[in-house]
Amino acid sequence: MSAVSAALTERIALLGNPNCGKTALFNLLTSSRQKVANYAGVTVERKEGVMHTASGRRIKVLDLPGAYSLNALSNDEAVTRDVITGHSKEVLPDLLVCVTDATNLRLHLRLVLEARQLGLPLVVVLNKMDRAKQLGIVIDKKLLARELNLPIVETVSLHAHGADELRALLDEPLREAPPAHWKPPGVEQVLATQRDVLGIFNRTVTSPTIDKDPSIRIDRFLMHPVWGFVVLALVLFVTFLAVFSGGDVLSGWIEDGFGAIASAVEANMADGPLRGLVVEGIIGGVGGVVVFLPQILILFLFILALEASGYLPRAAFLLDKPMSAAGLSGRSFIPLLSSFACAIPGIMATRTISHWRDRLTTILIAPLMACSARIPVYTLIVAALFPDDAMAAALVMVGLYVLGIVAAMTVAWFIKRSDKHAARSPLLMELPAYQWPDLRSLVIGLWERAMIFLRRVGTIILAITIVMWALYTIPSPRNSDNGMQRSIAGEMGHALHYVFAPIGFNEEISFALVPGMAAREVVVSALGTAYAMDGEADDVDEQLRERIEREWPLATKLSLLLWMVFAPQCLSTFVVVKRETGSWKQMWIMGGYLFGLAYLASLITYQLTALLTAP
């Protein structure tokens, strides 16, 4: 075995409790941009990357979901356990990097001791050393290394050079680990390990008393049964107000910009199909979606700041009781909240829910949370409803979100009722230390988001829009006289109209819903293209909203809004539901109930409004 001890590290895996900074460290080592946030359960999949050691050697790094213990309770912890105990298809890492939170070694050391039983070479990382120093926590590193009989390095994963010590250590030959065989520990063994941990902790760490810790007072306020809810409501209200009024100014600039480009193209390009494609398809269609970038970024600014602060698990705590009335627990809160950005990460985040029934319910209702791709459609129609009243528009917008949430809770309640034997799943979640959002991470996070959105617009949405434009043009182009007739799109819209006429959708909307299944925003770009074809290029930017305001009856506007709240989401959501539940049946159940709900809600709204507004 002596040959082994001379070998160099080729692949490492990052192991540690949730929220100790594994992903932040992974990002620093591999220059990746995986999601980092201040709560447990952010990473739910293994992620691989490549890093360079101090001497420039390339080695593989594996980021793993956080685990309090190898006695896995949930799906994400099981992934971690399987990878490092050799029960997955993965090649075993030749070095485990056990990441700990230096501010909370009392909790995090236990996993180090458990990992020692795996028989793999091990390095201990004391992360968040910046925080530990601020808090006046002193760790006797030499003694700790001796007590654990393991190499120890300090890191600050948020600083550019925060992992240099680790990079250097990875150039040293691997130490041989004493052979061992891990078995899931029982109560006695856990108690024994905890006694060891306490001994080591007391000998090596001195920390100031926590009795006067200000975070206790903040906790008492933010989780107060009355004030806590007041704060939560304020946070949500300010977020929505900012998204739906703050974005307007910036969107206006983008709109003007596209208007100017359209005029310039109009003036400098010969009339013909190509100019039509550019002005009507790309500027009228894609431009109509890009104007929503500011709003989406403001939403993400708030989400990112909240995620970094540590507030979200407190909100989940507050909502545990209200949600349990619907048969869910506070644990479903964060997956559901993520679904406001996009249902896909939200559905994946349900892997942290240990109880299958709860997890399935959360997956099925996640699409009812209004994802950010719906913002363009909501905003467009609400703005057409209230052209001069930003406050009323913001309130209606909040109403649409609330409606989605209420519907989700109702559906969850029905699922619970249909399953009387369901056991309550435990809550048991960590409420991590508060932290000011790191400015650099915020800016990078927003930049990332902007790029994701623009890439989406530049690829899938652009491609679909071009196809749509072609469908509107062949065999005979749409114009203000013939309306939808004589183009393929016209015929399709006409056919679909039979299904959607009872809920008040015109042919343009009916046709736009089809590509809308690929990406919600396309509903806007498809309408934009259709209307742009009817008019002059220089007012492309204003046409869409004004025409909707002028031409659609109130009943149609309301009906489409409700459709958007309930209708089944993009195809990718279907794919993820199938993958996460492993069942076609669940996927069809989700699609079916959402479609039924949407059709019913729109039908009632349309017919009632039409009746009430009839002359």
Place this chain on the structure above:
Amino acid sequence: MEASRAQTISLDQLPEGNWATVADVAVPADSAGRTLVLRLLELGFVSGERVLMVREGRTDRDPLAVRLGHTTFGLRRREAAFIHVTPST
């Protein structure tokens, strides 16, 4: 030990704002209960640790926010009931 045992209560009975010291943790016979208790032990709810009842929910005093060392945990009454503590005076 004997003297303190007399004043032991389960953690869910600890009034809001009060500190206590963990005495022991009951290990139930059923497997779901055992799994839960094992996790409580792994998180550090072991004899000798000090805990603070930070907050309790209003409806049925559920859930509970309990401070243990540098971490606050959110848990339900039912889960807290396995943990026996001696209130600090």
